[in-house]
Amino acid sequence: MTNRQGAFSSKSLRFGLVIAVLAGVATGTLFWLQLRSEQRASLDDLTRRAQLLGHRVSATAIKVLRASPEEISNITGDRLDGHSRLLGMVVFRDDGSLIASGDGLVDLIEPSRSTLTQALSSSQEQSTLLRNREGSTHVLVQPVRDEIGRVVGAVAVLHDALYLDERTTRGILRGLIWSLGVTAGMFFISTGLVWTLFERPLHKLADWMRRLRFANTPELPPRNLPVSKLADETVHLAASFRAARSKERAEAQEIVRSDKAWTRERLRAHAIDALGGLPLVVVSNREPYMHQLRDGKPTLVRPASGLVTGLDPVLRATGGLWVAHGAGDADRQTADAAGCIPVPPEDSRYTLKRVWITKDEEQGYYYGFSNEGLWPLCHLTHERPVFRADDWALYVQANQRFANAVLEEIGDEKAVVMVQDYQLALVPGMIKAKRPDIRVGLFWHIPWPNAEAFRICPYRAELLQGMLGADLLGFHLQQHCNNFLETVDRMVEAKLDWDRFSAEIKGHASLVRPFPISVQSWDERGVASGEALAQQIATLRRQNRLEGVNVGVGVDRIDYTKGIAERFRAIERLFEKHPEHKGRFSFVQLGAPSRVHIPRYRDLITELEAMADEINWKFQDATTGWKPIHFLVDHHEGPAVYAFLKMASVCVVSSLHDGMNLVAKEYVAAKAETASGDAATTPSAIESEEGVLVLSEFAGAARDLPEALIINPYDTEEFASAIHEAIVMDAKERRQRMTRMRLRIEEFNIYRWAADFLTSLAQSKPPVVVTTAVRSDAPSAQTSDRVL
Incomplete structure (x- = not known):
């Protein structure tokens, strides 16, 4: 099967994303530092220009400060007006009052007051950047000194700094584009490198190992592995696998010839030959x-x-x-x-x-x-x-x-x-x-x-x-x-x-x-055994008030084809014909709800529960708590099912029509040789290999298990008599019947079934091309285009 090697894996993408984010952050940081440096340089340059202008106009400012109001306009002329990025200049007295200013600076004088105050109070040059909706304004205030060095006023130089904001915005955009570009580039480069140099070779190695495990491929390990020692080890691994597989193949062929029981390992070896190395x-x-x-x-x-x-x-x-x-x-x-x-x-x-x-x-x-x-x-x-x-x-x-x-x-x-x-x-x-x-x-x-x-x-x-x-x-x-x-x-x-x-x-x-x-053996499914199984059975008996009684069991999906209603009626007839079983035999029906979205199946559960209640009311013993039927509706897990099968002296399969019904074979498989301690809690070797299977003639399993008591589930009298016969059957006959069935199940197990099917499939004629389609709206069987 493909493993989608044509696309990057999530691990490569995550690694590439981390590298890309780190590269993008680093690039963005560098651009930000560079932008801040350029901002400071531009601002310093603007300040120097303002200082030069302030020095040039300082002599004029002295004259203005000493002149009468009528003379000021003649002295300043247009010297304080702005041009280009210079908005203009303003002259103040040492008390901060305005003496003269360039055109159009009235709205900017008040925002500059704090800078003016600082310059006059400190007798030092001060500058600031004022920001408003229209943009930014650079303000430089220089104290004006007379001949003896005394501060007599101040000159404010105002520049339009909007171009600095525009330059900063362009720098931010440029940095963002570069950061995104570097991030994307590093993402694809790092992801591609990790995929090409590491993950892709390892995926190829994993695929090769899968084919080696399941297809016995003769090909050499993939080249260009990220670690040279890994390549050496894969060669040794392949040799070891092939040697083991050859041994298994020879063993499987010998098993086929000798007709011995099949196991999981033997099926795997046989599948290699039957499947021709295909998954x-x-x-x-x-x-x-x-x-x-x-x-x-x-x-x-x-x-x-x-x-x-x-x-x-x-x-x-x-x-x-x-x-x-x-x-x-x-x-x-x-x-x-x-x-x-x-x-x-x-x-x-x-x-x-x-x-x-x-x-x-x-x-x-x-x-x-x-x-x-x-x-x-x-x-x-x-x-x-x-x-x-x-x-x-x-x-x-x-x-x-x-x-x-x-x-x-x-x-x-x-x-x-x-x-x-x-x-x-x-x-x-x-x-x-x-x-x-x-x-x-x-x-x-x-x-x-x-x-x-x-x-x-x-x-x-x-x-x-x-x-x-x-x-x-x-x-x-x-x-x-x-x-x-x-x-x-x-x-x-x-x-x-x-x-x-x-x-x-x-x-x-x-x-x-x-x-x-x-079916497969229960041992392969990890179920309890020995003392652990005995304790599990004892717990189930105690929970369901089954101490000291023989137990019959049925395990089914709740389906009308399983004959559960007929089974309950047979149990009812059993106690009518043989009241001696009252208090000594109980039947446990494990019912798994199925297809409950279909009304017929929901109604069936209700009908069966009502039927069980009716029969229990008729025969139960209120003093001891005994009742004939325990109808347990739930999705029962394998270990619990195994414990009930092991516990039961009788298993009933009463299908009205069934392809096979594996419950019959599961019961036989559960009656394997018992470890010591399994029967410690039972009255009459119930948990041993002894047991009787009552089996419907309409279940496919009846052909494979003729030693069971074969019944017609529609015949209630025959059905009830068969359950009675199963309960009273002597131990020797029970053991003989169960032994023959168990040997047959062990020989023709699930692995033998799969081996036979795969062998027949491998021997079928190679297919030819068929190019037809199914109509999803076909009203009848008369159609010309079909799926083949």
């Missing part, structure tokens, strides 16, 4: 890390999402870029100017690029078209899809915004792009329209309905052709792949290859493959 870019609506304001401070939140659960460990392993909607109210202030932030905060492994979407776009694109249209369309739960033309236009607009963000970050480089889920169905085609050389995969995390059900969507052709811009389309189940190809066959003109399971449209072929997603 990985994940694109999704949901961001893996969100910042929300709590008590006025940004707080990190990990959103409840199976997509995040699945993909965050992949990018932690491979590195790269995750492009997602910045939905947190503190996301902007925690990201940089480009919307980027390194994540996870405690150990940065990749970059999160946040895309800013307007409230109108979010309402129409996400809550409207995606979740009131596509979501119920793809989940067969008898919820009516709603499609609005305005929502579709905003869906196209938002998809283009995501595509542009990806293209901006990639720049001219190549990359491998993994687009995620139904909110971004058009992004593959939009990326390919601009960069057909980029390899793009799309993974669809929800079910794909049959062709007749999908026909409901009025924008079906646009969506299909946008998806077919991907080189590889992944679904959880083979059945979803079958449904998708049948839909393509009926809705658009495409050439299908059922042997290769591919669809070709306008020369571009898209492979369609099942990739059942999985």
Whole structure:
């Protein structure tokens, strides 16, 4: 990815600004000192001229002082009048009274009185600069002495000093222009020098190191580094990295052949081969890390999402870029100017690029078209899809915004792009329209309905052709792949290859493959273990009044597809059929509020809370405080979820329709071998590796976990019987079932899923150029210009 090397960085700009300001201040100071010197020189020159004039007229002044009033005019004549910058002269007696003056000096005599008084009292020459609205006047007063040296009067010489003010103004302007010029020049010069000599080489070094880490690049380190020793060390670093990477690659190839479990390090090594040295870019609506304001401070939140659960460990392993909607109210202030932030905060492994979407776009694109249209369309739960033309236009607009963000970050480089889920169905085609050389995969995390059900969507052709811009389309189940190809066959003109399971449209072929997603081990997530876990579980039991009882658990977003209402009715029927469980078994439902801007989801929370209250009122024991259902509505963090899963002897997943549902696999992963002390606070090895999973047949996970008790969530009697069976199942059978499921999850973990997807994407046919566009106002599936 580009790092915007074409523009100066903020550090270079700040350094350049400091140097420029210092240079500008220094230049301005020098000009000010020079101007003050010139002012003093000019004023001294004017004073000298006034002194000469005063001396010349002193003899005349003596005569005037001794003459009678009638003789004064004959003596002075025009000798006291001004010319050029000389305004004129004035003769005073020793008592300060006026005897004679030049023409036009009446208004200036009074302002000069203080200078006159000082000169007469001190018998010394005095000068001053008088300022008024019309300008400045220089006044020099010389005492007049008789033959014996006695002061008998004074002569005042007045000059127009306006030219001094004009000269000062011109000097200030000249100094300001020079200061600004020097400031600007030094800013660009110093910024350019710092960027060229230091930051640009270091940026190149950072890019080279990134490529070395994630692409195993064979190129030599960049030249002209600011420190020669740094260049030497980078050569040694490159050699060490390549040696380690070669070992990892050989290990990864051996693992593939031996079919051993995959780890983060092994996926990273395999990704180097699968990606061909190209960076990985994940694109999704949901961001893996969100910042929300709590008590006025940004707080990190990990959103409840199976997509995040699945993909965050992949990018932690491979590195790269995750492009997602910045939905947190503190996301902007925690990201940089480009919307980027390194994540996870405690150990940065990749970059999160946040895309800013307007409230109108979010309402129409996400809550409207995606979740009131596509979501119920793809989940067969008898919820009516709603499609609005305005929502579709905003869906196209938002998809283009995501595509542009990806293209901006990639720049001219190549990359491998993994687009995620139904909110971004058009992004593959939009990326390919601009960069057909980029390899793009799309993974669809929800079910794909049959062709007749999908026909409901009025924008079906646009969506299909946008998806077919991907080189590889992944679904959880083979059945979803079958449904998708049948839909393509009926809705658009495409050439299908059922042997290769591919669809070709306008020369571009898209492979369609099942990739059942999985989870990473809980150990890798830094959750508590041993005594710390035991204390956490004990605290949760005490807070929720669960001491001494078996616990069942459900962990879901509050969504009508998750079958939570059916789950509660099954719990109710359980206590009706088996009252012996009263006081001995409680069910904890962790519910994360989701899409609460949609009325259906807000109403669902209210309905479920009312249902839980009704069942609790019916069966609870007011004496002991026991109740059958604990409905905890909140965004629960991973450590708390893990503690509840570890605590529970039964986990219920009752989806009415689900692509996979990773909660089932998270429960199995939580039932790993237990460290000593984990079961210390439980009545019957609840926190051990034993546990029973009750799983809906309509969740994709049912295909991967046949050892679970598979139920039809619509059949309340069967559902309640399965929960009873899970509670009373003997320890040996519980252990056997859980062991088989756990081994399968450990073998087919999230890293294996990512490795399979990346391998298939790398093996897909190289893309061809496609230059079409999506109409944002398409009224139906009949259109001629489409995104491929």
